Amino acid sequence: MIRVAVVGTGGIAGICHMPALAEHADRAQPVAAVDPDAARLSAFRAEHSVPAGYADLATMLEAERPDLVHLCTPPFLHAEQVIACLRAGAHVWCEKPLCLSLAEYEAIAAAERETGRYAAVVFQHRFGSGARHLRELVEAGTLGRPLVVRCDTTWYRPPEYFEVPWRGRWETEGGGPTMGHGIHQMDLMLSVLGEWEEIRAMAGRLDREVETEDVSTALIRFGNGAMATVVNSLLSRREESYLRFDLTDATVELRHLYGYRNADWSCSSPLWDPGEDVSGSHGAQLGAVLDALEHGERPPVGGDGARRTVELITGLYASAFTGRPVLRKELTPDHPEFGRFHARMNGGMAL
Structure with missing residues (x-):
């Protein structure tokens, strides 16, 4: 069973990511959600039966050690958060765009080589x-x-x-x-x-x-x-x-x-x-x-793809x-x- 954390509990997480996880409930289990908005986080956890909730990414990564992180945050946070997840030992599936520049892409690629973990982008x-x-x-x-x-x-x-x-x-x-x-x-x-x-x-x-x-x-x-x-x-x-x-x-x-x-x-x-x-x-x-x-x-739509x-x-x-x-x-x-x-x-x- 792959342990999954969902970071960002806005519209795309509930509309697309949680139904996707439900399709694969025999293989992947949501164990935590992250959002600085306490009310939104609480409502998301209640609706989708997510066991744990955190206000920030770093605390969740240290406490839960997920296998896979679904990043559903605004674009300007992606590169930094992808790298933080990789360095914490988690693979990442990130909403588009994966990053905001080729320079940020290269920083992510370097973190992959450093950690042996992979980042993929949502291009469904x-x-x-x-x-x-x-x-x-x-x-x-x-x-x-x-x-x-x-x-x-x-x-x-x-x-x-x-x-x-x-x-x-x-x-x-x-x-x-x-x-x-x-x-x-x-x-x-x-x-x-x-x-x-x-x-x-x-x-x-x-x-x-x-x-x-x-x-x-x-x-x-x-x-x-x-x-x-x-x-x-x-x-x-x-x-x-x-x-x-x-x-x-x-x-x-x-x-x-x-x-x-x-x-x-x-x-x-x-x-x-x-x-x-x-x-x-x-x-x-x-x-x-x-x-x-x-x-x-490597998951599809990562690396050179x-x-x-x-x-x-x-x-x-x-x-x-x-x-x-x-x-x-x-x-x-x-x-x-x-x-x-x-x-x-x-x-x-x-x-």
Whole structure:
């Protein structure tokens, strides 16, 4: 039985993480929750029958020594808390984004090497049956070569959404819809297409009183030759998450909002058959995380898989702020123009 602690008892913990743990109750058991808000913590523990509660992470780690920590805290806390958990001997499954920069990612990777523990990020859309089937077909070449891709996250968030103090700020959220919303669709795209080589992007603050962008767009060229267009928006009244893959022998589409089932996928080829209907959910990814930990292996969407998504977003912002195309190989801390984006997604610049 894997002993689990949940850190942060806000909406995502109760809506997604506790149902995921319930799906795997035969393998994982919540033993503690952490939140500085005593009333919220008490209500969470009562609702989900969590035995112990703590006001701070350090005290919980010392007292409980959990095997796995689910981090459900605001983004600016992630890197520091991930490293603290790793050093306390716990593996980590962290809500997106795993960290706010490539520099923070590298600090997490160093802590993994130091401790022998692993950190993975919540990118649940990779784990539904449709996404798994698409990757299998692309890897086998069954539908031909990927050519043209669309990746749209067109959502809507009203002005009051940004009244939460950490939202819409570079220092605490790390970015706008590129970092906090479209990251799921872009990660799913990356899981299908692999390494990217070049990105050209724009980002703007069109209608919300925030520091970050509320819209971004990008053109991406991948190592396999495929080219993609990306749109991330929080201003779109008709909300949709949309992916389209045009391959030499078929077109595959996914239309959904916050999660999908097999019925949300379509394909022009009769070879499309994702089989068992598994949603792209926290429960599906948690199962894969537990499988890996039980075998002493790195959980999926950690290591290089996690870095690739942070790297793409860094490249998007670097291109948007400088007005230049960015090559993936140029995203190094010593690059004369793009090095500033290694430590901060906006490179210390203002929109």
